[in-house]
Amino acid sequence: MKSSSDSLGDLFDSFQQEAFRLETLDDYSRSGNVDAYHAYLAGEPQPAGYNADWVDEVRSHTENGKRIRRVHILSRPLTEYLRFELGWGYRKNMTGGEEFFILDVTNRPNPLPGVPDFWCFDSESVAVMRYDDTGRYLGSDVLEAERAREFARYRDTALAHAEPFSEWWASYGA
Template identity: 40%
Template sequence: MFLKAEDWVKYTASFQHSAFRLELHSVYTMADEQEEFQRFLSGEKPPADLHYPWLDKVANAVQSGKSMQRVHVVKQPLSDYLRYEFEWGYAFNVQAGEDIRILDVTGRQVAGLPDHDFWMFDEETVVRMLYREDGTQVGRDLVENPDIEEYKRYRDIALYGAIPFQTYWHG
């Protein structure tokens, strides 16, 4: 079932225990990031007090005992977008309490990963994230009757070889 924006927001706000995100793309084309991305490309560092709504969502979830975890699968050399995302996004997400890990698959294959990004909430609800080749998000699809064991395997495979973001990225 295709999720409209307002329906999607409910999932990221109403999970009870855990939210897990798997990211597979080297570029995510987000209109609201373009100005910051250009600043990054020109060599600007993020302001020390950079703040955006996601940080509040993460901090509130973690303070209430929920876990928010993400694994991003990458290959070297990192795209400009990934370097931007790491420096202007992930570094702040981690400070807010999100457990972000990086699975670098440069020069190797990792069997068993899916071919799509997804969120899994409370190990029972799965939302596939849909993107064009250029990284533009085209939708979110609530997976009806997902094979939860399969998605848990995807998560576990990604986590097995991933390292904490702070260990991976020294910005």
């Protein structure tokens, strides 16, 4: 881990060109907006203001020419959580300019087995995300700068094997 005081929030505040996120879990239901997930499960409409803070942050970056991209490695059938995340979360976050891709490994090998969830910023900084077995977020570890090249390769591999979310969703998710 980095010995400086850098945090995931610091990396978001300071990136200049691109923030990239790899998601690997089928269930993050014990992290983030748990109330919205329960509303989704109950068949309620999406709450007003759902993900508004994140969409505003994304928009503040994308309006300044920065990119925020995300690849989710998954397989079908989708869990209820993934239906929520993709149907509510991704579609909402796209309104701020976040770009989403799906690496569907249902009928093919995962090109990134064992790679953890992470954020990579400008190919220079990496924060590995930690979750427990139930999908509850435990924190992030900002890695030494020397590890950034390794995670940039993971990013490139994920993007090379993924397809744009909107195309994938139209075929498989919706």
